[in-house]
Amino acid sequence: MQSKFRYIAFNKPYGVLSQFTSEGGHPALDGFNLPKGIYAAGRLDRDSEGLLLLTNDGKFIKKLLDPSFAHPRSYWVQVEGSPSKEQLSALAAGPEFKGYKPKPCKVRVLDPQPEVPDRIPPIRVRKNIPDTWIEIELTEGKNRQVRRMTAAVGCPTLRLIRKSIGKLELKKLPSGEWREVSKGDILPR
Structure with a gap:
């Protein structure tokens, strides 16, 4: 049985907002053909680059962002x-x-x-x-x-x-590209 949850590793380029709605003329995530219904699990500033995790698993986002973990x-x-x-x-x-x-x-x-x-x-x-x-x-x-x-x-x-x-690495994912990953690729079980 396939999980209803999706986990996406995205290499966020410089200057892109970590949200799906553009503000102040800055590009946003909606310009990268990402799957529908996912959200950023945390943020990277507009002037930062690299690994941004997106998912539709709200409990996982909460666990990932909770400082106690x-x-x-x-x-x-x-x-x-x-x-x-x-x-x-x-x-x-x-x-x-x-x-x-x-x-x-x-x-x-x-x-x-x-x-x-x-x-x-x-x-x-x-x-x-x-x-x-x-x-x-x-x-x-x-x-x-x-x-x-x-x-x-x-x-x-x-x-x-x-x-x-966590365990998930950016590796050689090109800037502006994304790949689907599993929950187990990110955090130990």
Whole structure:
């Protein structure tokens, strides 16, 4: 018997809203031929890219977003500068921002630096300031949390790509494309 629930992994492009209705002239999910009746399980900001999970399973969305379940989410973050060990440690400890103290997280410099397709429009490049790709794994998801955390330690985010939610990885899914996955691909049973 086939489940009535659908689970969709979508590689959200830069500049696209994580909703089906366009606002302020920004494109939305309705332009990507996604199945009807599904909704985003969480959000990615308009200026973030990567894995967005969509489903029609409301109980699953609630479980996925409930902080008490602490499901990991990993991000590749291109930051301005070359973070020092102290900055990486402060980031992992969860630097306070806007009166909020995030939970500790996992942080590492990606070595070698990943080959990522160029973003359209391209990121801001400064000739005299290098940039570095790091990976951050969180178990919570406040609004613009990764960007606020990197800024708090002096390494502003230039580009942000969500690579995984739970066990589900973006892998080589092209930007703007989607694939159907199973519930078991996302979280352990």
